[in-house]
Amino acid sequence: MLESGATRLRLLREEDVPALAACLAAGATGPYYPGDFESVQELKTRFATDGFWSERDGRLLIENLEGRMVGWIFHFRNHPFMDSRELAYFVFDPAMRNRGHATAALRLLTSHLFNTLPVHRLELTIATENESSLRVAEKVGYRREGILRQAWYSPALGRRLDGCRYALLRGE
Numbered sequence: 001m002l003e004s005g006a007t008r009l010r011l012l013r014e015e016d017v018p019a020l021a022a023c024l025a026a027g028a029t030g031p032y033y034p035g036d037f038e039s040v041q042e043l044k045t046r047f048a049t050d051g052f053w054s055e056r057d058g059r060l061l062i063e064n065l066e067g068r069m070v071g072w073i074f075h076f077r078n079h080p081f082m083d084s085r086e087l088a089y090f091v092f093d094p095a096m097r098n099r100g101h102a103t104a105a106l107r108l109l110t111s112h113l114f115n116t117l118p119v120h121r122l123e124l125t126i127a128t129e130n131e132s133s134l135r136v137a138e139k140v141g142y143r144r145e146g147i148l149r150q151a152w153y154s155p156a157l158g159r160r161l162d163g164c165r166y167a168l169l170r171g172e
């Protein structure tokens with residue numbers, strides 16, 4: 001378990017899966033996330049495989065100190081030979097946003113990955129119009145590197161989005 005201020009990160013438990021699936025089905029990951037939402041069965045299968053955590057691809061639950069599920073944060077290997085990982089974060093309930101949870105979660109997972117894996121770069125890809133996520137990246141110290149033009153299609157918005165690439169190097 002990782003904790004900072006009012007935010008805690010922990011491994012998922014099997015009993016989290018129904019509530020998590022309900023959040024995803026309700027569109028809680030927002031219009032900028034290109035991934036399909038995962039069904040209860042898909043989430044259960046992933047849980048049974050590795051508990052949602054491996055060196056290549058891990059997901060942690062973000063919760064507040066009362067133990068309420070606030071969101072989740074990922075890391076995943078995004079290139080076959082680079083020693084980097086990409087991260088992505090989600091705060092499901094709009095009423096829980098702007099309280100610092102994503103910033104704390106990104107700080108915690110960033111430190112944890114640099115402390116436990118032989119990675120040199122941690123990366124983020126954020127839609128250029130996703131102002132709150134751009135702000136989170138900058139608060140944690142990630143640096144803007146460039147634009148990935150028309151990088152993915154948003155079904156919710158019905159158009160392709162430009163992505164802003166951010167990275168933080170070990171030692172920065």
Ligand SMILES: CC(C)(COP(=O)(O)OP(=O)(O)OC[C@H]1O[C@@H](n2cnc3c(N)ncnc32)[C@H](O)[C@@H]1OP(=O)(O)O)[C@@H](O)C(=O)NCCC(=O)NCCS
Nearest residue numbers: 029030089090091097098099100101102103131132133135
């Ligand atoms: C992006 C997201 C994770 C941010 O979570 P959060 O817990 O609200 O983030 P924080 O509270 O740590 O920080 C948000 C910051 O953005 C700022 N912000 C919010 N809306 C903003 C806007 N429209 N323009 C500029 N800044 C904005 C807040 O003021 C805050 O900055 P501050 O601390 O300097 O005041 C959340 O909005 C979310 O889950 N969105 C949908 C999923 C998503 O887009 N994920 C990112 C994928 S890369």
